[in-house]
Amino acid sequence: MRTLQFREALREAMNEEMRRDERVFLMGEEVAEYNGAYKVSQGMLEEFGPKRIIDTPIAELGFAGIGVGAAMNGLRPIVEFMTWNFAILAADQIINSAAKMLQMSGGQYNVPIVFRGGNGTAGQLAATHSQSFEAFYAHVPGLKVLTPSNPADAKGLLKSAIRDNDPVVFLESEKMYGDKGEVPDGEYLIPIGKARIAMKGDACTIVTFGKITKVAIAAAEEMAKDGIHCEVIDLRTIRPFDTKTVIESVKKTNRCVVVEESWPYASIASEIAYRIQKDAFDYLDAPVSRVMQSDTPFPFALNLLETAVPTVELVIQRVKESLYLV
16 A cells, blocks of 8 residues: 555556556646646656647637547547636547437447546635536536545546446546545556445445545544444445445435535435435435535635535534534
8 A cells, every 4th residue: 555645546447457458548728848737647758758648729619529529549648738718628539429429320330538637616716616426427427537535536537437338427526636645556446337445334324425525434433432332424425326335324324315516406415315215215214315515606706605505514514403403
C-alpha cells in the first residue's frame, strides 16, 4: 500500500493503461503543456509525447466529437473536461453519439471512451460552476456513470473505465484532487457496478457517493459515539447501480437515508428510494429519507453556500428521524 493524492491515483491509472495499450490517449484543455488544470496529467506529455497527450482548443463539443470518432475507429480515448460544467457544451456528442452509437449501428460500433473531469461544488464558484451531473448522465441509456470517493477507488475505477468497451462518464471532484489515501500496490481494478460498504452497522443504511461520502462517514462516526451504528454504502457506480448491496443492507437495518450532493428533483436518491420500496418494502420501518443540495442554483455568498449543501448535522437529523428519536 502507498499513500497517494487523488490526482496522483488518477494519473497512475492513466499511465499504467497507456503503457499497457498503445490505443489509449488523453486529450483536453491544458492536459499537455500545462500538465492539466488540476495537475492530474503532470509529466505525461514527457513520457507519451504530443500524439498521445493532446492539448485541445476551448471547444468541448468539437474535441468530444473527435474522441467519439476515434473510439469508433479502434482507439480508446480519455477526454478530460476542465469541469463537467463546461461539458454541457459537449452533451450532444456524449448523449446523442457516444451513448447511442452501438444501438444505432446495429452493434457494428462500440465506443470505448472515457469522459472525465471535475464535478460538483468547489467553494465559491457560484451557480454555473458548482453543478453535480450524476443524475443528468445516469438518465441516459448507453452510458456508464462512475464517481469515486477516495484515491484507491479513483485508480481502480478509472482503470476499469478505460478498459470498458462502452462510453463511461467519470465524475471527479475539484475539492478532492489533493485528498490523500492508501492505494494498493500493483495491478488494481475495481469492477464497474459494485458498491463499497464503507462502514458496517445495523441501525440505518446511509447510501451515498462521491466526495459527499466523507460527510456521511463523519455523521456515522459521530452517531456511533451514542451507540447508533449506521451502515454507510458508497455506490462508486451510479449506472449500473448495485441494487443488491443496498437492498441487503436495508433488509438488515430497516431504514435508509440517501446523502447526495445534487438537486432533489429527479435525483439518484429518487431512484434509490423507488428500488427500495419495490424490492424491500416489507422490511422498512420508516420512509426512505434523503439529504440533498438545496433545490436552487448554487449561491456565491458564503453564508448561503453553507446552507445549500448536505452537512453532518442534517444527516444525523435525518437518521434520528428515521429511528423516531426526534
